[in-house]
Amino acid sequence: MSLENGFFGPNEVLIDYLTKLNDPGRYPFTRGIFPEMFRKKNPTLRQFAGHGLARDTNERFKKIIALGGTGLSTAFDLPTLYGDDSDAPLSRHEVGWDGVAIDRLEDMDELFSGIPIDKLTVSMTINAPAAIIRAMYNAVAKKRGIPLSSLRGTIQNDIFKEHIAQNEVLYPLKHGIRLAVDVMAARSNFHEVSVSGYHIREAGSSAVQEVAYTLADGIAYVEELLKRGLKIEEFAPRLSFFFDAHNNFFEEIAKFRAARRLWAEIMHKRFRVPILENYDLKDTKLQSLWCRMHAQTAGCTLTRNQPLTNLMRINNQALAALLGGVQSIHTNSYDEVLCVPTEKGVKMAIRTQQILLEETNITNWVDPLAGAYQIEYQTEKIYEEAKKEISVIESFGGMAQAIEELYPQKKIHENAIADRETFEQWKNDPNKKYFFEQDDTADEDLAEISEEVEKRRGYESEQKDRLSKFKKQRYQTGALKALDKVRRAAEKKDNLMPVLQEAVESSATLGEICGALRDVWGSAKESAGVSSSFSHKKALEFTKGYRFPRPMRVLLAKGGHDGHTVGFYILRDIFQAMGAEVIHFGFRTTPEAIAKAAVEEGVDFIGLSALIGYVPGFFEDLKNSLKSYGGSDIEIIGGGIMLPAHEKYIKETLGIKNIYVPGSSDFDEIVQNMKKRTGQ
Amino acid sequence: MKNIEMFERSALAYMIGAFQKYPNLAMNIEPSSAWVVGVTGVTGAGKSMLISRLIPSFRKKDMRVVALLIDPSSQKRGWAILGDRRNLRSDELDCDKGLFIRSLATRGEWSALTDSLSKIIAYSKLFSDIVIVETAGAGQTDVEIREHVDTLVQVIEPLGDSLNLEKAGQSEEVNIFVVNDREDFKSGKKFFTSAKLILGEQYLDDGWRKKVYLANAETGFGVAEVVEGLFEHRDFLETKKV
Numbered sequence: 013m014s015l016e017n018g019f020f021g022p023n024e025v026l027i028d029y030l031t032k033l034n035d036p037g038r039y040p041f042t043r044g045i046f047p048e049m050f051r052k053k054n055p056t057l058r059q060f061a062g063h064g065l066a067r068d069t070n071e072r073f074k075k076i077i078a079l080g081g082t083g084l085s086t087a088f089d090l091p092t093l094y095g096d097d098s099d100a101p102l103s104r105h106e107v108g109w110d111g112v113a114i115d116r117l118e119d120m121d122e123l124f125s126g127i128p129i130d131k132l133t134v135s136m137t138i139n140a141p142a143a144i145i146r147a148m149y150n151a152v153a154k155k156r157g158i159p160l161s162s163l164r165g166t167i168q169n170d171i172f173k174e175h176i177a178q179n180e181v182l183y184p185l186k187h188g189i190r191l192a193v194d195v196m197a198a199r200s201n202f203h204e205v206s207v208s209g210y211h212i213r214e215a216g217s218s219a220v221q222e223v224a225y226t227l228a229d230g231i232a233y234v235e236e237l238l239k240r241g242l243k244i245e246e247f248a249p250r251l252s253f254f255f256d257a258h259n260n261f262f263e264e265i266a267k268f269r270a271a272r273r274l275w276a277e278i279m280h281k282r283f284r285v286p287i288l289e290n291y292d293l294k295d296t297k298l299q300s301l302w303c304r305m306h307a308q309t310a311g312c313t314l315t316r317n318q319p320l321t322n323l324m325r326i327n328n329q330a331l332a333a334l335l336g337g338v339q340s341i342h343t344n345s346y347d348e349v350l351c352v353p354t355e356k357g358v359k360m361a362i363r364t365q366q367i368l369l370e371e372t373n374i375t376n377w378v379d380p381l382a383g384a385y386q387i388e389y390q391t392e393k394i395y396e397e398a399k400k401e402i403s404v405i406e407s408f409g410g411m412a413q414a415i416e417e418l419y420p421q422k423k424i425h426e427n428a429i430a431d432r433e434t435f436e437q438w439k440n441d442p443n444k445k446y447f448f449e450q451d452d453t454a455d456e457d458l459a460e461i462s463e464e465v466e467k468r469r470g471y472e473s474e475q476k477d478r479l480s481k482f483k484k485q486r487y488q489t490g491a492l493k494a495l496d497k498v499r500r501a502a503e504k505k506d507n508l509m510p511v512l513q514e515a516v517e518s519s520a521t522l523g524e525i526c527g528a529l530r531d532v533w534g535s536a537k538e539s540a541g542v543s544s545s546f547s548h549k550k551a552l553e554f555t556k557g558y559r560f561p562r563p564m565r566v567l568l569a570k571g572g573h574d575g576h577t578v579g580f581y582i583l584r585d586i587f588q589a590m591g592a593e594v595i596h597f598g599f600r601t602t603p604e605a606i607a608k609a610a611v612e613e614g615v616d617f618i619g620l621s622a623l624i625g626y627v628p629g630f631f632e633d634l635k636n637s638l639k640s641y642g643g644s645d646i647e648i649i650g651g652g653i654m655l656p657a658h659e660k661y662i663k664e665t666l667g668i669k670n671i672y673v674p675g676s677s678d679f680d681e682i683v684q685n686m687k688k689r690t691g692q
Numbered sequence: 693m694k695n696i697e698m699f700e701r702s703a704l705a706y707m708i709g710a711f712q713k714y715p716n717l718a719m720n721i722e723p724s725s726a727w728v729v730g731v732t733g734v735t736g737a738g739k740s741m742l743i744s745r746l747i748p749s750f751r752k753k754d755m756r757v758v759a760l761l762i763d764p765s766s767q768k769r770g771w772a773i774l775g776d777r778r779n780l781r782s783d784e785l786d787c788d789k790g791l792f793i794r795s796l797a798t799r800g801e802w803s804a805l806t807d808s809l810s811k812i813i814a815y816s817k818l819f820s821d822i823v824i825v826e827t828a829g830a831g832q833t834d835v836e837i838r839e840h841v842d843t844l845v846q847v848i849e850p851l852g853d854s855l856n857l858e859k860a861g862q863s864e865e866v867n868i869f870v871v872n873d874r875e876d877f878k879s880g881k882k883f884f885t886s887a888k889l890i891l892g893e894q895y896l897d898d899g900w901r902k903k904v905y906l907a908n909a910e911t912g913f914g915v916a917e918v919v920e921g922l923f924e925h926r927d928f929l930e931t932k933k934v
Contacts, residue, residue, distance in 0.1 A: 101783075534910065534911070538778060541773065541775065543773070559769075563770060563797070563799060584773070587771075588773060589769075589771070590771075591769055591770040591771050592771060593771065593772045593774060593795075593797045594771070594772070594773050594774065595774045595775075595777060595795050596773055596774065596775040596778055597777060597778060597781075598778040598781060601781075601786075602786065602787075604786075604787050605781070605786035605787055608786070608787055608789075609777065609793070611701060611702060611705055612701065612704075612705050612792050612793055612794055613705070613777075613793075613794060613795060614705045614706065614708065614709040614794075640698075641698065641701065641702075642698050642699070642701070642702040643702070
């Protein structure tokens with residue numbers, strides 16, 4: 013009857029089949045972009061992998077292929093994602109940690125050594141420096157005599173969502189857009205962009221915001237490419253999209269369906285792509301209407317205390333993606349909330365997909381939930397609301413302008429803090445106690461994980477040694493000249509790709525090339541913050557009106573390259589609500605810079621979030637730096653993804669008591685500890 | 693290069709906190725010849741960006757720099773987000789031991805801070821060659837900051853009619869104007885030309901003829917000229933003393 017009763021009927025849901033659904037493979041593609049969907053081809057089993065040096069990831073790639081992976085997906089380490097070499101000061105404790113370390117062409121070559129890159133599709137998750145990595149990939153193919161047209165795969169290269177949500181940015185937005193679009197403008201068989209909602213959702217957006225901002229990003233790319241004089245069917249078939257597969261089961265299925273319909277309508281109505289009666293799957297006009305999508309299960313939903321229970325969450329999410337008709341799926345590893353996935357974790361993730369694909373018979377049916385009142389109601393709802401939100405973005409003049417005004421960033425922050433509040437209440441419900449309960453049997457698994465993590469600590473020095481040898485032995489003048497050429501090209505308007513490829517072939521490193529571009533374009537401006545009156549209100553609810561008895565001073569910083577800011581901003585709002593003077597020191601900071609600032613600012617607390625990397629290393633360095641600046645009395649509050657053993661080390665050996673870990677602690681704990689600390 | 697040593701750094705950090713907490717705290721502070729420059733202008737005018745460009749220029753001359761960044765606190769709840777320091781960050785400045793930066797919240801009325809500000813500045817002068825004070829706001833604040841600084845700079849956005857500059861009382865006491873020539877303000881040059889014609893003709897009581905510059909702190913365009921102008925004013929003050 014209605015939403016309150018938990019079911020819908022024909023009175024609420026009018027299904028106009030031809031305009032809203034239509035058969036699979038028919039405009040507006042709500043039921044799928046292909047007529048036969050998985051009956052003809054299973055979704056690609058694409059597992060994201062990368063750690064250590066190129067040779068370690070290469071080994072992992074070969075294992076994934078042996079386990080039944082049908083495509084590769086590369087995770088780069090944080091320094092690479094930020095266009096820094098492994099020897100940069102900010103790269104400390106991060107080299108090879110959560111992805112593979114790539115500094116130069118030879119690393120890239122080694123990464124794909126013995127892998128038939130002309131036969132397999134390869135996905136690369138990298139954004140701000142995507143152009144340089146893409147140039148390296150082409151250079152590897154050239155070296156092997158492989159024609160560039162046989163390279164297939166996807167490079168994420170989505171700079172908008174970085175500015176909106178993930179903050180892996182290098183240059184001011186307009187230069188970032190130019191670099192990304194230079195990559196997209198290539199005539200290749202590669203998906204040169206994967207317009208991503210995943211990171212937007214993981215940063216705390218709603219499903220509607222995820223669809224709306226992703227498609228608005230897509231619109232902005234299409235417009236940029238049209239400005240370059242390209243015809244729509246020359247590039248639109250190669251646009252691909254990437255969404256999150258979250259917990260809210262039916263809403264997620266509806267989300268994939270709604271996004272497909274909305275994108276097809278945008279391409280048809282706004283960009284005038286015709287709907288041809290007589291169609292053939294190879295027709296680029298038809299393909300231009302498709303919202304091809306990759307889905308990944310939601311990392312932010314995983315628990316840390318009972319890692320094995322994550323297997324069920326991951327399965328549910330993958331099932332939603334499958335029922336939603338996506339083209340490829342990455343299932344998370346159950347242990348990734350503790351550290352970068354171990355081999356066992358990856359294996360279980362692959363098995364999860366294989367079980368769904370091979371044992372359930374689901375793939376025999378195309379869009380099996382179509383026509384269900386409830387699914388159609390939710391699909392329609394997401395479609396309508398996302399459409400409305402896109403028109404808000406349009407009213408700013410498009411996504412680039414909306415980002416400059418911090419609009420999507422603020423909306424996501426508001427949703428994130430509200431969600432967090434709901435969640436902290438949710439898990440206090442006696443029925444939900446299971447979620448945080450500590451699982452003793454996990455110890456055995458932990459021992460294995462710890463062993464693998466220990467290995468990672470050795471990557472940094474090895475990669476740095478290799479790099480410094482390389483820098484000494486290469487033909488210096490050639491590298492310097494190529495970098496100069498990059499600078500000159502950056503000042504002009506021509507496509508940068510040829511010059512970038514020349515630079516990597518002249519043995520300039522990733523960090524040097526990104527630096528050369530920075531010389532001309534400057535660095536990205538960090539946004540001033542995303543708080544709003546709504547988030548203040550929510551923060552006051554969190555703190556239940558508690559206020560510090562005197563003006564406390566707190567310095568908040570993120571250590572290393574990592575740009576995940578959800579917790580950072582929520583914490584900022586919470587401290588603010590307690591009446592603190594918050595020094596927003598910002599992201600991408602070194603422990604020494606934090607220590608110096610904290611001493612000068614005379615703060616009571618430092619809040620340091622070091623999410624990824626060898627986390628105890630950041631805190632140890634900060635302690636030492638504080639000592640050398642005479643600030644040992646300043647208390648540290650920390651957060652990061654770490655193993656229980658590392659948590660223990662930070663708490664007991666380093667004496668930092670307030671450590672918060674995603675998936676097992678909450679903000680209420682911080683408030684309670686602050687009260688205690690100030691004697692209340 | 694001259695540094696602010698570890699003990700000086702912690703003493704300064706501690707005393708600034710003490711002066712702010714106890715405005716009546718009496719202390720005999722030795723006079724110092726360090727130069728005090730105030731930078732004012734409305735929120736978002738580009739003050740911190742300009743300061744981030746000025747600091748390296750002074751550091752290159754081996755001058756030790758103390759930067760005091762003042763931001764208002766919330767009147768109602770007391771909190772403050774002090775974000776200006778972030779704008780001064782760079783690889784070059786982050787760990788520069790010849791530089792000391794402190795963010796100050798007004799903790800209520802601006803005048804609450806002014807009581808301690810003269811002591812904070814006087815104490816900062818002991819460890820530095822130049823003290824830069826950044827204040828937000830307009831009107832009253834500028835008049836109050838005037839008595840604490842040797843040279844007063846105002847950053848202005850090229851918005852609205854430049855004739856309005858004349859009416860605004862805020863510009864009366866300013867030595868140097870910097871028109872922020874950001875890319876998103878299309879009228880930068882036009883505005884600058886008329887601002888120069890209006891303000892550049894004015895003299896202060898001590899005989900200083902106001903200077904007007906066009907600069908873009910993001911790209912660094914025009915900053916060298918601003919620095920030159922600052923030193924000209926310092927020299928002007930020196931000759932006055934003699």
